[in-house]
Amino acid sequence: MRCLTVVMAYALVLVVLLGALGRAGDALLASAFPSMEMVLEHEDALEQDDFTVLQSDAFRNCQIIIFNDGGTRLYATSEKVAGKVRASDLSLINDYDEDSFYEVFQERTEEGLRYRVLRCSYDRQDGYSKTVxxxxxxxxxxxxxAGDLFADRGSLTQREFxxxxxxxxxxxxxxxxxYVTVSGASRTLVLLAPMVSDVRYQQALDDAGRITLLGIPVMLVATGIAVWLLxxxxxxxxxPLDAAIDAYRRGEGDAATSSQVPSExxxxxxNFVDLMDQLAEAxxxxxxIIADVSHDLKTPLTVIRGYxxxxxxxxxxAEKAEDYHRAMYERASAAGDLIDTLFSYATMEHPDYEPHLVPADVCSLVRSVADDAAPAVEQAGCTLEVAAAGELRALVDDQLFRRMLVNLIDNAWSHxxxxxxxxxACEQGEGGHVEVTVADTGQGFSPELAARAFEPFVTENTARAAGGGTGLGLSIAxxxxxxxGGCIRLDDGPASPWSxxxxxxxxxxxxxxxGSPAAS
Known part of the structure; x- marks a missing residue:
């Protein structure tokens, strides 16, 4: 909330500053080219004959003269301007309300340059019809x-024109x-304003831009203060977060410590606690894993070294020599198999390992692996059934698939x-998937083992005696x-007779x- 307050205060300062700069720029442009609209913003004061409002800086670039209905000058911006416009000139000056106004047209004739002057007025009923x-x-x-305008005169002066x-x-x-005052007296206000030109307008824009530049230091200061506060x-x-983390590292973290951490x-x-817990578990x-591998390698090597x-x-x-040689061979083979298994596991777990996936008939692969595994299954005194008719294709790595299925079949008869x-079995499952199942009628998994069945070095051989397996078969699978691109799971409710x-x-x-290209 404090950070939000700082951000909102900073935004408010920027809004106020930009608004002030904008108003200053507009005021500069307006004062550079004052108009009758600006004067009429003070119409209430003028109707009270309060001319002090015309002395503000907004009108410093213009001249204002006010006459009464008798032609007497009531106000002038300065004595110098007082003589510029006389009461006799009022009839020649265009009315702002356009009730009566002049239009001048220039034309060339055979006799020379001519000016046509029209005194016009708008129809008061419709407001837009012009009448000469x-x-x-x-x-x-x-x-x-020619004409009836200025019929009592023979010519006009350049000033009058x-x-x-x-x-x-x-x-x-x-x-x-x-206009008319509140007392009913008539007044005429004459405004002399600077003529708008490209040069003067560009100069006014440059002046307004310099005002905007003055706001940049203020914005930088406000930004610096806001950043410092944040x-x-x-x-x-x-x-408090650093203190809680340090306490957790020292093993002193508890609910009271975590409650001191800001809610944000x-x-x-x-997340830090979860990550640290995961790192501790890893x-x-x-x-x-190191202890299990050491134990699994130490057992056969100890036997080999002793013999x-x-x-x-x-x-x-002499009569025991053959038995000792056979025992040494079996232990050496077991150690070699374990090292091969560890190498396979480490290779597949490496992040840079990429399988060679090609479209293949999974049913055909299942039948092939089952044929290769059948002799070992029969020698173990078990029965192998295969249900993989038809053809179901998937992207598989042939070697990975065979190793995976062999591991599952070997686990079934060896444990x-x-x-x-x-x-x-191999069949098409729901949702457009290929399902391969390996089932057996053995003793099944205990609840404790089922929860960690696919973790490395997990086995029911808790003593890790020789011949109890490495616990890597399911992890590799x-x-x-x-x-x-698939997944493997242990069915938690197998149908009878399967355990x-x-x-x-x-x-x-x-x-x-x-004729289409094969997928890669």
Whole structure:
């Protein structure tokens, strides 16, 4: 909330500053080219004959003169301007309300340059129909040649002609506004304003831009203050989080410690705790794997070393030599198999390992692996059944698939008593998947073992005696399936007579049409 308050305060400062700069720029442009609209913003004061409002800086670039209905000058911006416009000139100056106004047209004739002057007015009913009330034609010397406008005069002066055109001189425009005071007296206001030109307008824009530049230092200071406050607030808020993390590292973290962490950072602390717990579990798991591998290798190597030492010392009876040699061979083979299994597991777990996936008939692969595994199953006194008719295609790595399925079949007969049934099936599952199942009628998984069945070095042989297995078979099978884009699970409610059912799911791959390129 404090950070939000700082951000909102910073935004408010920027809004106020930008608004002030905008108003200052607009005021500068308006004062550079004052208009009658600006004057009429003070109409209430004018109707009270309060002329002090006309002395503000907004009107410093214009001249204002006010006459009463008798032609007496009541107000002038300065004595100098007082003589510029006389009461006799009022009839020649265009009315701001456009009730009566002049239009001047220039035309060339055979006799020379001519000016047509029209005095017009708008229809008061519809407000837009223009009516010509009077007119006259002037020559280039401003002598009146024809028309009823200025019928009592023979010519106009250049100054009078300029007033009719709305121009006082080369730099000023002129217009008048008639109004009535609250007391009912008539007043006429004459405004002399700077004439708008490209050069003057660009100069006014440059001046307004310089005002905007003055706001940049203020914005930088406000930004610096806001950043400093936010950094201070964040550091202050992070201190309880740092303290809680340090306490957790020292093993002193508890609910009271975590409650001191700001609510906005509580999720960060919880994620840190979860990550540290996962790292601790991974560290313990690594230590367990090292211990298990060491134990599994130490057992056969100890036997081999003991028998080898007996041979070296000549303590092996002749009649036992063959048995000792056979035992050494079996232990060496077991150690070699374990090392091969560890190598396969490590290879597949490496992040850079990429399987060679090709479209293949999974049913055909299942039948092939079952044929290769049948002799070992029969020698163990078990029965192998295969249900993999038809053709179902998926993207598989041939070697990974065979190793995975062999591991599952070997686990079934090697971890159960002779006489069990093993069934390997391949069929299309729901959702367009290929399902491969390996089921057996053995003793099944205990609840504790089922929860960790696919973790490495997990086995029912808790004493890790020789011949009890490495516990890597299911881990290798799981990783192989994942590399082929599938998943493996242990059915938690197998149908009778099966006690263990492992289900492998692979995405179904559409069969390519003849002549189409094979998928890679």
């Amino acid at each position: 009330d009077a007119w006259c034609v002037l020559d280039e010397d401003l002598d009146i040649l 300029d007033l009719i055109k709305g121009v006082y001189d080369a730099q000023l425009t002129v217009e008048r506004y008639d 950094m201070r607030l964040v550091r202050r808020a992070a201190r 950072l509580a999720r960060t602390y919880d 560290r313990l798991e690594r230590q367990r 080898a030492q007996a041979f070296c010392e000549g303590r092996v009876p 159960n008593e002779p006489g069990i049934r093993i069934r390997v 799981r990783r192989a399936v994942e590399l082929m 263990t059912v492992l289900v492998i799911t692979l995405p179904l791959h559409a069969k390519e049409e003849k």
